[in-house]
Amino acid sequence: MKRPESKYNCVIIDDDINSIQLLKEYVHALPELSVEAAFSNPVAAIKEIKNKKVDFLFLDIDMEISGLEVARMLREHVCFIVFVTGHPEHALEAFSVNADRYLLKPVSLQKFSMTINELQTQNARLK
Template sequence: MSLKCVVIDDEQYAIDAMVGYINKITDLDVFTTYVSALDALTNIKKEDNIDFIFLDIEMPEISGLELAKSLRDKTKFLVFTTGHPSYALNAFDLNASQYLLKPISFAKFATTIDYILKDLTIVNSSVQVTKSRLQFIKADNKSAYHYIDSTEIIYIEAAKNYVLIYTGKEKFVTHMGLNHIETALDPKYFIRVNKSNIIAKNAIKKVEGHTIILNNTKTLQLGDVYKPAFQDFLNGSLLKAGF
């Protein structure tokens, strides 16, 4: 397995360091590098079949976050490489695979690649992947983590710069984008009902018009944008008389 890698950074020494790391890992190959974000935007094509893009954030011409909006569908994995932790929430809203803080050691780089490729191996071997499991999330404390099994989740709520996850017994807080969490959940069991909320389908107690009542008595309003998908779910779950 040989995976194509692209490195985009406005500092050549950072590119050189990343290229050195990539060359140390057997499964990775450097496809090309860009010191100019504009050149990357112009030249990277979907048909290049790129596996990894390693992308800096603070660059002249175009920021890495803006560039990612155009490049995300042109690579399997998008890894931000930056010296600024404050962009993490925005990065995961863009469906980033990982977020590496500079200075990046080879050990950290190798561990990150190993983590990503293990997920790829699971998918390619046709093993059933339980996307509905969130596994570990970061807590407020920098060194603390929570394990959450999605079978216990009732609903999830976005609140400013963090997300609240409600189970039957507890509430968890994590600094992560709602979009990022949504991609980790299995749509067979979860559904987005408005801009700020994702709910477990089996937690619905009653639906009255645009009002959704959950089995913990929480009441949410169905957003117009999400109504068609929600109605399709209801129609597909409706008990019908046989004739």
């Protein structure tokens, strides 16, 4: 997934600008991560991501296009999908689209960091 000299690239999709800003701050707090792009419009994000390979996708659910549908469309382009949402009722459905994690807002930096570490460890075991 990652070359030793590079960072994990991250994309954020959320229709709440404040959530995007907070996730950007969390990504910047972890030296192994880098924000490649952030989108408040899921349609624009889909068009952009379909031409790339993304390490981490941080995705809201309740948007113009459901984050669940976005995940279905982008799964093959993303190593890890992490839903970051305020909607606990969608958790089971999120895993049906092969989500790797499901974080409920508000998310602390500690919980965010633990999630990233767990996924990196999981990925190392799979190699």
